[in-house]
Amino acid sequence: MQRRSRLTAVLSAGVLLAALGPATSVRADAPVSNRASLKQDLCYQIATDRFFDGNTGNNNPTKSPGLYDSTKANWKLYWGGDFAGIQQKLAYLKNMGVTSIWISPHVDNIDKAAVYSGTANAGYHGYWTRDFKKPEEHFGTLAEFDALIAAAHTNGIKVIMDWAPNHTSPANPADATFAEAGALYDNGTFLGNYVSDPNGYFHHNGGITNWDDRYQTQYLNLADLADLEQQNPTINNLLKTDANYWMDRGVDGVRVDAVKHMTAGWQKSFADTVLSHKDTTLFGEWYLGSQSDPLYDDNVRFANTSGISVLDFYLNIAMRNAFGSGGSMTALDAAITKTGADYKYKENLVTFIDNHDMSRFLTLNNNQSLLHQALAFMLTVRGTPCLYYGTEQYLHNDTSGGGDPWNRPMMPGFSETTTAYQVVKKLSALRQTNPALAWGTHQQRWINSNVYIYERKFNNDVVLVAINKGASAASITGLNTALPAGTYGDQLTGTLGGGSLTVTSGSGGNNPANSFTLNAGNVAVWSYHPAEPSAPQIGSVGPTLTRAGNTITVEGRGFGTSGTLKVGGVTASTTSWAANRITATVPSGVTAGTASVTVTTSGGTSNGYDVVTESGAQVPVTFTVTNASPTSVGDNIYLSGSVAELGNWSTSKSVAIGPMLAPNYPTWYVTASVPACTTIQFKFLKITSGGAVTWENGSNHSYTTPCSSTGSTTVGWQY
Secondary structure (H helix, E strand, C coil): CCCCCCCCCCCCCCCCCCCCCCCCCCCCCCHHHCCCCCCCCCEEEECHHHCCCCCHHHCCCCCCCCCECCCCCCCCCECCCCHHHHHHCHHHHHHHCCCEEEECCCEEECCCCEEECCEEECCCCCCCEEEEEEECCCCCCHHHHHHHHHHHHHCCCEEEEEECCCEEEECCCCCCCCCCCCCEEECCEEEECCCCCCCCCECCCCECCCCCCHHHHHHCECCCEEEECCCCHHHHHHHHHHHHHHHHCCCCEEEECCHHHCCHHHHHHHHHHHHHHCCCEEEECCCCCCCCCCCHHHHHHHHHHCCCEEECHHHHHHHHHHHHCCCCHHHHHHHHHHHHHHCCCHHHCEECCCCCCCCCHHHHCCCHHHHHHHHHHHHHCCCEEEEECCHHHCCCCCHHHHCCCCCCCCCCCCCCCCHHHHHHHHHHHHHHHCHHHHHCEEEEEEECCCEEEEEEEECCEEEEEEEECCCCCEEECCCEECCCCEEECCCCCCCCECCCEEECCCCCCCEEECCEEECCCCEEEEEECCCCCCCCEEEEEECCEECCCCEEEEEEECCCCCCEEEECCEECEEEEECCCEEEEECCCCCCCEEEEEEEEECCEECCCEEEEECCCCEEEEEEEEECCCCCCCCCEEEEEECCHHHCCCCCCCCCCECCCEEEECCEEEEEEEEECCCEEEEEEEEECCCCCEEECCCCCEEEECCCCCCEEEEEECCC
16 A cells, blocks of 8 residues: 555486476466465556556646656656557567466546645655545546456456555545645545535544554544545445446456455455355455564455455565575575464465565565575465566665655566476466465475575475575575475476486475575476366365355366355355366355365265355444443453354454454454344443453344444443
8 A cells, every 4th residue: 555654406316307396287277267266366466556657648647637757767657658568568478377467556546736845746655545436547547447458358367456445545534735635536536525424424433553553544544644434434335336247348357455454344344245246256455564562463354355455575575584584494485384283274365575565575685596596486476476567677666765656666677488387387387287276285294594495285286495695605404395206397397407307206295305405595396297187176166155056166176077065064056167176156055154175076075175154245333332340450341242244252362253343442443344134132242351351241132133234232231
């Protein structure tokens, strides 16, 4: 998001092999055919204004003149990149192996500059929305947006839109003439702004000063951006309806901006609205300032339950430390272990080494060899790798530490011969042919402070990766692997110095490999992809939040041509069936909560893959309890109730809804996503810092939820 202030192995085995290794095959289905998952994708993040100027006619549009700088001296004005420019460079992206592009927010941004310290600022980044229903004129017309999507799909590339429902533009309530004062329009019709807000479209609580405070992060202005009130019926409807409008125009997925700064309850209802409309994928930006961020657990719970995965900031910090700042590989492995245990759907996380809100990797450490190693790691570890535009061209500007806006230079060129481009291209191809990278487990096989050898494994599919970031060669002995006996060629074909690896006979998935030397700065990747198995094996189900009538996509191997798919033990109707992918409709009769998806064919029954099934269409409701005291420091109030969405009366901190917020103690409140048109029972409970649980007394509270829009209910704590 836009804030104002605020990554030659010489092997003793000898000759490089070009082959994949024994018993290989290539999947025929293109990743773009599955809109519901990014697991096999290579994502490429594009700052639209800074990529390529494909249509000079929109550089200084009459609707918003004076916001374009042809000299590119003012880094906070438009520089000319647009939809047409991205479309003209799709072949470059396709050749690199890109299968998804995440573009800047494409909707209409402010028409008048915001002036800070004498410098004019425009919405070139896309995060200062004024109208969620119209395209930004500096980026192009609606026809050009449609043409970009159509051309991307022709090239097998998905388009991920960046959606910023948290705020509009700079508010500055002290000056009603400042920029547009957070003005919001609906398809050209003015609704209001931060200064003139009779309908309560915005929160008016000032700016965030404590970024670790749950209430402040959700209900105060991020920097000075006008914070939207998603519980306002008009805002709730606008944000959901307009998102689906763009999905209907062919958008394939949504990156949700600033998810830390909105209620999880409203966002889960937003996810439900989008996912019930289209089989798609959503991931959000939950910024973690450090690996000890006080809201880390909140971030994990959000990713596990909201239907919106997250950008993997925890691993980003670990990657930058390991490859950019001299950190230990053991710490990097520890980050993989921790996130693997904490995130239920770790394969859905989106991984990155830098982005538009932090200094680029080469600003952190201007060492191309280390960048290549970081890229190899990102492209072979769990999660969807997302490459920030220009990294493959070694793009960086180190002015003032290289943060915003200096991390957003103009794309310098489109060479397809750089080493980084070739590394990305080769490993993206592997990602699409060997499912171990998309769906597999992660196991450390050999490690010291500078060397990390790890294995990705999906049933019998295996990828083994060896990275030496040190300044001296490492002698690798005693390495075991699940690779079957044989000799394997480096999937990077020696681009980073890798050679062949010979594995001798063994059993139990711990086959000994011959000793070898991994030279300084070198990377090798070895792959085994056997023929299609006889029994079905599920690797992915998407979306992971669903309900009766919605479409789910099941991916894996060995599905054959027909069989039975069940959700929560109930047989589902299928709309397509192939050896690697099945689409189905979630059946009615599935019990709300966690449900296991299985596939049964003549070869047997697959492993189960859990999804979260909802009770029905969702609406966001704010639950308030007054006079909920006494509580001590560290104690919190939670909400639990009679439906799965309220925890089914659970007293677990990770299941009950909360912790609730108390800016006006002893009144507490929380917004939860609950089934529409339903009478629900609920109560509140106190959970102490030590875990002791105290329910309020009295009968259950009862509330009938609205059939659409938003709702609220207020009760007193029962003593």
